[in-house]
Amino acid sequence: MIRLLAFGLFCLIIDLSAHAQNGNYGMGARSAAIGGSSITIGDEWSLFNNIGGLANFDKKAIFTSFKNKYGISEVTSLALGATYPIAGGTAGLGVFKFGDDLYNEQRVNLGFSNQFGIVSLGLNVSYYQLSIEGSGSRKTMMIDFGGRAKLTDQLYFGAHVSNLNQAKLSTVTDERISTIMKTGLSYRPSLDLMINAEVEKIVDQDAVLKIGLEYQILEQLSLRTGFHTHPFESSFGLGFRPGKLKADYAYNNNPDLGGIHEISLGYSFGE
Template structure:
């Protein structure tokens, strides 16, 4: 029975591009095909907790993904960041799937910025459920960081499941361990170009490239590509005062279209 559970879980996760460590969230990230490793905003809680220390105010956010027009593959997520002088704490919730098959994640993280470097550590409670078989849970640790090399160049890194968490000690099935590294080139305040590589220890590397351009004040356009499978993305953002509205459209070469919309509110001090 356990063999069937884990085999079914991993097969479903692979076929429908489920999470297993890939929990990117937010229209800004999606509009750049997930090339968001060096961003320092509230969505860093999901994209790279290394950017959490760069958040300068309390904030709350939520996002929704409609994947391939299939209700059973939808994603919902939400979170909040608390800013303080000693660092920033974040809490988030993420769910993929429906009552038949689902992955849920509750995430706690703490990050801080010291001069030009921000670092963060997080703990995730992951729950996998197949309605006809049952539920299993695991704890995973993640670590991330962002360094400003100079005013125009940033380097980011992130590792998910640092502790090599197992779904079951008898079968030795593990939560995938995923490592990311990337650079961000920002020749001006209006333009950002990101290049990243992502490696699951059990699969080929994934390469990502994304661009964000501020057209006018508070209005942004984005585009990006990703490999394995090939994915092209486009997005727009409108950030008036302390609100952020972002939308992204992407197309998975295997399965089809993905729409994502997200909103965030910043509590200005």
Template sequence: MPDLWALNNNVAGIGTLEQAQVGAYVENRFGVRAFSTVALQAVYPTARYGNYGVSMSRFGDELFSQQHVGIGIGHKLGQFSLGGKIDLWQVTVEGYGSRKAVALSVGGQAEIVPGFFFGAYAYNINQAKLAEFDDERLPTVMKAGLAYRPYQKLLLLAETEKHINFPANFKAGIEYQLLQEKLALRSGFSTLTNRATFGLGFRARQLYVDYAFGSTTLLGQSHHLSLSYTFQK
């Protein structure tokens, strides 16, 4: 969907933004500190030369960590939006040092008819290599999805995601707006992990707060929280 977080999910989605936005994100999976991620993102739109974004994130702990900084651009052409992104990744393992790699990604998005969106994204199309041993590379992921808003308060979503080395993952979600679109209720499901998620979104003028809770039968619970702010023109 077209919003700040499209900078990470499908960079083409930032092409339709008309106001500058910044956001912070944190997640913890399964109650383990080593499986925590923190991220910062910002998007700045221009009237003639597309919209630009920068993202940073860190995952892991002292034993293993991944850091990245990325720059993306999205541009709207009629009902279509196109985008590209460059991410510099650093992977650090205690006792083995660190390696860097650059991943290139491209995406597209279109509002086919009012309220009906299609998007596709290919991450790490250059299959960036981290190490010669075992031909270790950053993951290459391709995904495509649909979003449909039958009326203003309801949003339905479906997506297929394919890591080139693993089976495809089908995901579906639903969102319903309450309280004059200030509060959103959300739920989703992922087939590859049999994972259900539930969430809330709250909007107070230019401030957005989103929280999601996920669970799996084997590994436990995960928590996701984001804060974003939209600057007025």
């Protein structure tokens, strides 16, 4: 009982600090290290961050990520994914879980993205389940839509809407999963430097500004940093690319609640 009360109090603090997991299922240490400003990035983690960018990752791959918030096991996140080039685009299957036996959110998403000239567009369909000990579980379907455009050789644009269909968790209370809208730009003056700016908006909440920078200091090593507002969190991390293997680490610091660690691994098959 004490454990349940303590966890409930912590969840309340997290919610008041705008850290509620419900509606926000972005993952990947690369994204976390640049303050979450990944809307214009076309890699395997586009399956979770902006399905419109997945067409720019035309490889068979498997990948996973583990995130721990503030050193508390009850608020960990785990994601698994796989991509496969098909029908002129790229398809992806992802699994996400947050929480423990007392409270957890699970999501399975199937996405596809295709390239149309300078624009790539994608659609994600997800099965979502929320489980709370003593209150049962709730299930629903979610739809995400996103796009990415290469405006020039140095400038990229991205936009994404998560839970486009405003999925309901309860028909009695009309409780819904948050709908999140994101848009941003990326400036890449050279092959080894990327500067991102992004705005995220949830209805009835303040807009969040995200700024990130990635610098490839060696062929296989990248350094990253960034921040986002509401609440303010600074971040840094690094990425290592030895051949077909990818390894990324990110650390986010919340001045009030502490640190968030995330580690991601991935492997690409074929050339």
